[in-house]
Amino acid sequence: MSLLSSLTNRIFFASAFVVVIAIGVAIYSVNTSVTDQAEKDLRGGLAEAASLVDQLSRRQFADFAVKGSLIADLPKLSNAARLDPPDPPTVQPIAEDYQKKIVADLFVVLGGGDRVLADAGRIRLAPNDIVELAGACRKSPDGTSFREVPGGVVHAVAFALDPIRTLIIGFGLDREFAAGIKAVTDSDIAIVADGRIVASTLDTDKTNALVTPSIPSGEFERRLNGEDFIGRVQSLGSTIGPQEPVALVLRSRTQRLGFLPALHWQIVLTGLAAVLVATVIGYGIARTVTRPVRALTATMSEMAATGDLARTVPPGGPWDDEDARALAATFRQLTGALDRFQREAAQRERLSSLGRLSTVVAHEIRNPLMIIKSAVRNLRKHTSPDVVAVAANIDEEVQRLNRVVSDVLDFARPIRFDLAPADLLEICRDAAQAAQAGPDDVPVKLDAAGGAPIVTDRERVRSVLVNVLANAQQAVRSAPGPTPARGKPPIELRAWAAGQGRWRIEVTDRGPGIAREDLPRLFEPFFTTRRTGSGLGLAIARNIIEGLGGTIVIDSRPNVGTIVRIELPDQPPPAREASA
16 A cells, blocks of 8 residues: 555645645745845845945035135135244244134145145144145145045145145045944944055954955955954045045944854744644644545445445544535435335235245135135025124125235236226216215215326226225224314315326325324235234235326325325336336
């Protein structure tokens, strides 16, 4: 037996496979989307940080340039610088005052011959360096220049106080500047000048690992001391060249995407939990299908082993599959029908044997009855009244036994029909008249007008109706008191066209009715509720009606009455013999 030979396993594995594939695809899609979005956010934040670095450096330098231009135009500083001979102690306090007001990192006033008249700010340069910076600013198209200083770079701009005197102001691009930008952009900053990192917010190990022979361009990726970084080069001047410093804006991919592994595991664990729950649910659903099927197959196996068709399929649970319940119900109906067929076949076999035996017995009984009847005829001529009375009783019982023998012979031997055109309504009238021949017979109301031409066996149909009417009269006579349908005739005989080439006859009586438990046995041979009945009348009637292609059914309600419905076709089926 293979693993997939069971319906439960096939449904379970199929549903589990679908669930695993669906959840696996969902997990992969979510992980990919989250990772891509996190990477996109990382790169977008890096670009935004680089843009902020550019805007801050440009805005700060532009602010210094405007303030420097205004200070250069003020007469206080320019007049102090024009003193002849030059007096640095007079210029220095003025320069320090303006430096504090504009918060410049570098504030230098040069006199004739680039002599330093004042030097203020936290960045101090040697006189030779100041002269070189002034010369670089004068040569620059925009009057600006960069100069490497200890711990960073200074970005300076020069303003002419007069043809021979110059004001130089600048701000430092150092670790303090980088820390300020990091506080705004949440990114690490490294200042690079002449291919060397002169200031950085990274620790020493990462800063040393960042040093490369050449300056990167655009976006780049680096692994620094076991940590992955993504970076972007942002110029601090007007162009990227060997003389202008640049800022390396960096963000740690390891730090910013560090939540992804934990998130991935959470998604995977959630997916596994969903798979487990879906698997359990799938197994339960599979059981709702396979449990009733397994019960059905077990019952079938027991039936095959024992031959007992009366075994029933155990009732299903409330969650069992609807189709499986329908299959079990259909199987129960099928086995019930087969069991009934088996019992009926056995009953027919017994009746057939009984019929053959009854024919022999009836013939053996009839001959002695004829002898007894002849002897009784002689006894009735006796002069003694007592002998005559006894002879009358014997004759009556002989006639009753003769009727029973005739019924047995009629039931046992094949019925041969004499088919001919007849009027069904005329047959009903003749039957009603025959049933009312005696003075004590219960009257029958006939409701049948007009002609009803059919092809049938007139005498046998008439005998069936007489039998049914006699039963109805016996039922009405046995009623203990007035029936509920007071004012209505005790017995009605109606006949009418039922459509589609069929005729219906109904015999209704207002008797006490038939017990519900006796209804299924009314057409069984030798079943009777009357002490003097043979139990063959209705069985013979059904043989005759069914032999003519019709049907006969009985509907009865206790204390209300009984209705016998007979349907006959216009034309009976091909001539055949009806047997018991």
